[in-house]
Amino acid sequence: MGTTVSIKDIRYEAKIVWLEDIQQLPWVRERLADLRTRKNLSKTAKLNIEKQNEGETLVGYAELEDGAPTTAGKYFRRRIFTLKTSDRGQNNGSIELPPEAVDPASVAPRIGGRHPKTPFSQNAVPPPSSAQIAVRLPYNLYHQLNQHAKEAGISKTDVVVAALAKYFQVTDNMPLAERLAQLEARVASLEQQRSL
Known part of the structure; x- marks a missing residue:
């Protein structure tokens, strides 16, 4: 930047x-x-x-x-x-x-520009469409993350990305499975309201 x-x-x-x-x-x-x-x-x-x-x-x-x-x-x-x-x-x-x-x-909204002479890596490979981070979670959160991912049939990455996207209100970065789940919930809610 x-x-x-x-x-x-x-x-x-x-x-x-x-x-x-x-x-x-x-x-x-x-x-x-x-x-x-x-x-x-x-x-x-x-x-x-x-x-x-x-x-x-x-x-x-x-x-x-x-x-x-x-x-x-x-x-x-x-x-x-x-x-x-x-x-x-x-x-x-x-x-x-x-x-x-x-x-x-x-350059993107909320993302500062990279100096042109700053390589992305030693090989100056263009950036991937996503970045990788490492975090330490309390064991109970880690267990809940694993359990939710297993029950939902999605990756832990998708669960974390969905949670961060929801927190930062950036719905276009939400994983497709999460967007579909939200749409299904809305449709079910509308159908329930309609039947009343």
Whole structure:
């Protein structure tokens, strides 16, 4: 992530909007801006950003969730992505990139961009669609996790991912089996209401 952006700064992000094709941009400059709105950007706001960041063109920005709080009372801290005119000719990897440079393909809501020269692994393999973590669980939780996975006929990973997705309210990351179970429960509830 760029040096000026922290996880705390991006926790209310809902969407990243790109104004240019990121397939054509090996890297962009990632930073924060205090803006008057949670979503969208007016032409005036875009011009102000470009004026404040002399010689830089806005190429993308983050939109925030509806309930995102303001900073300093009237502004919303949002991530922006810019490029200087001179950056465009220097995307071939032959120059020293600025510390705020990030690979736009690595950017997602609530996920900071990865510096282009930071490999994903020793072999610089592209990232998988998921990451792996290790956690220590109290034995009783571990036992309940195993029992639930066995009874539901799903993996422990799916149970943990579903629980985290539910906790963080990110339903699109919920495993398919969990989504189907929720749909079945809704249908059963509707059928029960209908029969009354």
